[in-house]
Amino acid sequence: MAMSLDNCEDRQVHDRALNWFHSRSSSWQDWPLPRLLEYKIRQDSRISLVIPARDEAATIFDIVAGLRAALMKDAPLLDELVVIDSNSSDATATHAERAGATVYRASEILPEQGDYHGKGEALWKSLFVTSGDLLVFVDADLTEWGPHFVTGLLGPLLTSPATMLVRAAYTRIRTGSDGSTSPDGGRVTELLARPLLSLHWPELTGVVQPLAGEWAVRRGLMESLSIPVGYGVELSTLVDTHCLHGLDSIAQVHLGARAHRHRSDRDLALTAAELLNVAQSRRTPSDAASGVAELRQFLPDGDWVRPHTRPVPTYERPPAAGISGAAPASDRRSE
Numbered sequence: 001m002a003m004s005l006d007n008c009e010d011r012q013v014h015d016r017a018l019n020w021f022h023s024r025s026s027s028w029q030d031w032p033l034p035r036l037l038e039y040k041i042r043q044d045s046r047i048s049l050v051i052p053a054r055d056e057a058a059t060i061f062d063i064v065a066g067l068r069a070a071l072m073k074d075a076p077l078l079d080e081l082v083v084i085d086s087n088s089s090d091a092t093a094t095h096a097e098r099a100g101a102t103v104y105r106a107s108e109i110l111p112e113q114g115d116y117h118g119k120g121e122a123l124w125k126s127l128f129v130t131s132g133d134l135l136v137f138v139d140a141d142l143t144e145w146g147p148h149f150v151t152g153l154l155g156p157l158l159t160s161p162a163t164m165l166v167r168a169a170y171t172r173i174r175t176g177s178d179g180s181t182s183p184d185g186g187r188v189t190e191l192l193a194r195p196l197l198s199l200h201w202p203e204l205t206g207v208v209q210p211l212a213g214e215w216a217v218r219r220g221l222m223e224s225l226s227i228p229v230g231y232g233v234e235l236s237t238l239v240d241t242h243c244l245h246g247l248d249s250i251a252q253v254h255l256g257a258r259a260h261r262h263r264s265d266r267d268l269a270l271t272a273a274e275l276l277n278v279a280q281s282r283r284t285p286s287d288a289a290s291g292v293a294e295l296r297q298f299l300p301d302g303d304w305v306r307p308h309t310r311p312v313p314t315y316e317r318p319p320a321a322g323i324s325g326a327a328p329a330s331d332r333r334s335e
């Protein structure tokens with residue numbers, strides 16, 4: 001009897017995921033710019049676009065210039081476009097500034113709170129230098145993208161007060177070393193994120209790109225969440241939003257195709273370790289690593305291998321709303 005009850009509950013969870021997929025997915029074409037402008041004006045919403053960037057001199061100029069032209073100059077959708085330079089060692093900051101972004105170096109924001117390296121840290125720090133009620137995040141290494149990424153992501157947030165988090169969905173383009181392309185990118189997504197969600201959070205399996213670096217969120221939600229400093233930020237915000245506010249607070253928008261610079265399998269293994277730790281911290285907090293964790297890898301060395309150890313970032317920033325003495329920028333709007 002217990003067996004059939006469990007099966008029945010499992011079925012309901014999977015049905016919920018599919019229902020969510022059908023009811024909370026839309027396409028960027030559903031959100032035309034004039035309609036979004038109307039909603040923005042009517043609600044007096046302020047919108048910040050944030051681009052976290054570490055060593056993205058090759059792509060940052062085109063992304064900033066393209067988004068500024070389409071969504072700030074031609075149409076006043078964005079109130080600010082901020083690049084958080086995640087301690088780059090190349091000319092990312094200079095290129096971003098030349099393209100018209102407001103640039104902050106992550107380590108220089110709230111220095112009294114310390115300095116961690118990573119994408120999550122850049123997003124967390126952005127909360128203290130931006131003032132939008134709505135925040136849109138876009139990666140800085142995109143090679144196939146368009147302003148419709150931003151308009152699409154804003155659609156459900158601007159038009160429905162119950163929506164708190166919007167994730168990009170797209171076809172992931174994989175570019176081979178010979179320049180050939182195929183629609184099967186997203187190695188960590190396929191090998192780790194999707195299986196993790198299926199096993200531990202099956203209600204979230206309708207999310208097509210759980211690790212998408214392009215997403216939009218209400219400031220109030222973002223400031224209430226604990227933020228892993230590294231690559232775990234997409235998984236944590238998805239799982240935590242579901243847990244705190246329910247599945248229907250999340251929506252996804254299909255944005256067409258998206259291509260980016262690929263990292264090596266070995267580098268992605270480090271991302272995978274971070275994601276596993278985020279999952280563990282949400283499942284069994286006492287078993288999650290805190291402080292220093294290490295990933296052991298073996299690098300080819302002659303006809304054998306040599307051990308190589310890399311630190312796995314496991315630290316999480318506390319909710320920005322609770323940082324005393326450093327009110328997030330939204331609170332300073334009226335100053």
Ligand SMILES: O=c1ccn([C@@H]2O[C@H](COP(=O)(O)OP(=O)(O)O[C@H]3O[C@H](CO)[C@@H](O)[C@H](O)[C@H]3O)[C@@H](O)[C@H]2O)c(=O)[nH]1
Binds near residue numbers: 053138214231233234
């Ligand atoms: O220390 C860092 C590392 C990266 N980035 C920026 O973050 C974005 C995404 O980084 P990337 O190395 O391109 O990530 P991917 O390997 O593509 O990882 C994918 O999956 C990650 C979650 O697992 C997400 O965080 C990414 O957005 C998503 O693109 C880019 O703009 C980077 O410049 C930083 O700002 N600081």
Ligand SMILES: O=C(O)[C@H](O)COP(=O)(O)O
Binds near residue numbers: 184186190211212263
């Ligand atoms: O989301 C992912 O899995 C990572 O961004 C890696 O994507 P890639 O395999 O297309 O480079």
